[in-house]
Amino acid sequence: MKILLIEDDEVLCDTLKLSLDKAGYDTEICHNGTDGLLFACSSAYDCLIIDRMLPEMDGLTLLQALRRRGIQTPAIFSTALDGLNDRVNGLDAGADDYIAKPYAVEELLARIRAVTRRPGRIEDDRTLSFEGLVFSKEQRELRYQNSSVTLSKKEASLVEYFFRNPGRTLNREMILTYVWGSSSEVEDGNLDNYIYFIRRRLSTLKVPVRIVTVHGVGYRLEKA
Structure with missing residues (x-):
């Protein structure tokens, strides 16, 4: 089971990671909200543990952004903010649970087990669509009306990322991390080159969709 731990206290973060790894979880960490959003959008996790008071982007804003993108991964807020309004705001933002610092690791592990065994929203994300253009993850296929094209593995990863973020400008670093991985050179x-390949596919299908270049930033999928 894969967990993303977003915590700006690096000492606490390292301590929790050791405990989570020891309990058998595959744990990735980051220390600010901006990186947390990138990680959570770029990989599949079974649970998110999010500190409320994060630099660059606070935990509430981070989780709301993920929920707007349709990412329904179970999330636990881990924070010193334990007032009634804090808990209510956290749950309303999309959190599945809320644990107040300081806490015993055993309690955190129990809460992880609880949120990951709850029946969640059953969503079939094997097929994604945008403006009539349909992407099948299993077949790595793009379909529009009666025409279709088959994609390479990298093309499919790139298309999937755009389909999950339509209308949003994706910077080059985010795209490279999602498609090739954070450690890939x-x-x-x-x-x-791959953007060029995808544009050729869209042209072949004659779809009312385009990938635009945002100079100095990255690319965006939008209606033509």
Whole structure:
């Protein structure tokens, strides 16, 4: 089971990671809200543990952004803010649970077990669509009306990321991390090549959809 721990106290973060790893979880960590959003959008996790008071982007804003993107991963707020309004606001933002600092690791583990065994929203995300263009993850196929094209593995990952973030400008770093991984040493020009490939696919299908270049930033999928 894979967990994302977003905590700005690096000592506490390292301590919790050791405990979570010891309990058998595959734990990834980051220390600010901006990175947390990138990580949570770029990979699949079974549970998110989010500190409320994060630099760059606070935990409430982070979780609300994830829920707007349709990411329904179970989330636990881990925070020193334990007033009634704090708890209510956290749950209303989309949290599944709320644990107040300081706490015993055993309690956190119990809460992780609880939120990950609850029946969640059953969503079939094997097929994604935008403006009539349909992407099948299993077949790595793009379909529009009666026409279809098959994608390579990298093309499919790139298309999936755009489909999950329609209308949003995705910076180059975010795209490279999602498609090639955070530790991969890929040349920047590779992304431009694959964008070119995808544009050719869209042109072949004659779809009312385009990928626009946002100069100095990245790319955006939008209605043509």
